[in-house]
Amino acid sequence: MASHEIDLSAAQWRKSSYSNGTGGECVEVVPGLPGVIPVRDSKSQDGPVLLFHTPSWTPFLNSLKH
Secondary structure, eight states: OOOOOOOOTTTTOOTTOOOTSSSSEEEEETTTTTTTEEEEEEEOOTOOEEEHHHHHHHHHHHHOOO
């Protein structure tokens, strides 16, 4: 059986420009992976990761702006 898990052990996480040092909105993403955008809470780096399929990423971001 093939594994469908994505190895993020060497991922280069990038903190959102909206994150700040006071504990608010701490979101990190890994840009540039084929087909997916991993997202995590930077305060819980060993916690769960959400995987967005690339085509759904822009509509998701746009929905947050409204």
